[in-house]
């Protein structure tokens with residue numbers, strides 16, 4: 001099937017197989033982690049992907065980032081096939097992956113070396129992005145001197161500093177405490193609204209998906225497929241509204257959970273019987 005020319009990201013017939021190995025590392029076969037994924041994501045859209053553990057969410061994100069090749073199918077971004085990583089796609093993982101021996105400023109500046117900027121220019125851009133993520137005055141701190149939330153802000157600044165048009169986020173706030181997570185969710189929304197980036201955000205959190213995104217893609221258990229995509233009627237609500245307390249939020253939470261429930265049970269059964 002051809003890609004949509006209107007979409008920023010177009011995915012067609014995507015499949016990913018992994019080999020299975022015995023304890024001695026010998027190949028015993030293959031299993032399909034993801035199958036028949038078709039997805040169109042508009043320019044500037046914020047989409048979250050939810051699904052049971054092990055359904056292939058991270059694998060999907062890796063392939064969107066060009067970090068892993070599909071077994072079958074294709075991904076196009078801006079009409080071009082994805083064949084590898086690109087600075088136009090920023091990736092933020094759950095683990096911050098900062099260099100412990102570099103300051104916050106240098107962690108962000110380091111990522112800009114590929115741009116051919118002078119050191120002073122890199123520092124200027126890095127300072128600007130640290131400020132955007134709310135870390136003014138923390139640029140000389142080392143990762144061990146920063147809280148988990150601050151480290152994730154540095155990781156976000158590092159991804160944003162390249163000004164990628166697509167931001168791929170793999171459970172970036174999962175390791176944070178609830179209050180820090182909510183603060184960062186609000187900041188991410190603010191940054192997204194200002195920047196117009198296309199965001200694909202993987203999460204286990206139904207509330208997080210409803211709070212953040214315009215569309216929520218619910219995946220099946222293994223092999224992961226797109227089960228349903230929900231248009232979020234609460235997207236775009238004024239930041240001052242406490243949408244988490246609204247009846248519509250509760251209704252959506254129920255809708256997503258109803259779609260997920262069978263998949264979660266199926267995934268748990270698969271894990272118990274280890275059918276790979």
Ligand SMILES: Nc1ncnc2c1ncn2[C@@H]1O[C@H](COP(=O)(O)OP(=O)(O)OP(=O)(O)O)[C@@H](O)[C@H]1O
Nearest residue numbers: 018019033051052053054055056057058059060222
């Ligand atoms: N490099 C790999 N080699 C073999 N199997 C892999 C590899 N990467 C992932 N898998 C398997 O593929 C399946 C999907 O993994 P993936 O991490 O994408 O799922 P997920 O939905 O992100 O899981 P979680 O929600 O628990 O983070 C899992 O069964 C996982 O064990």
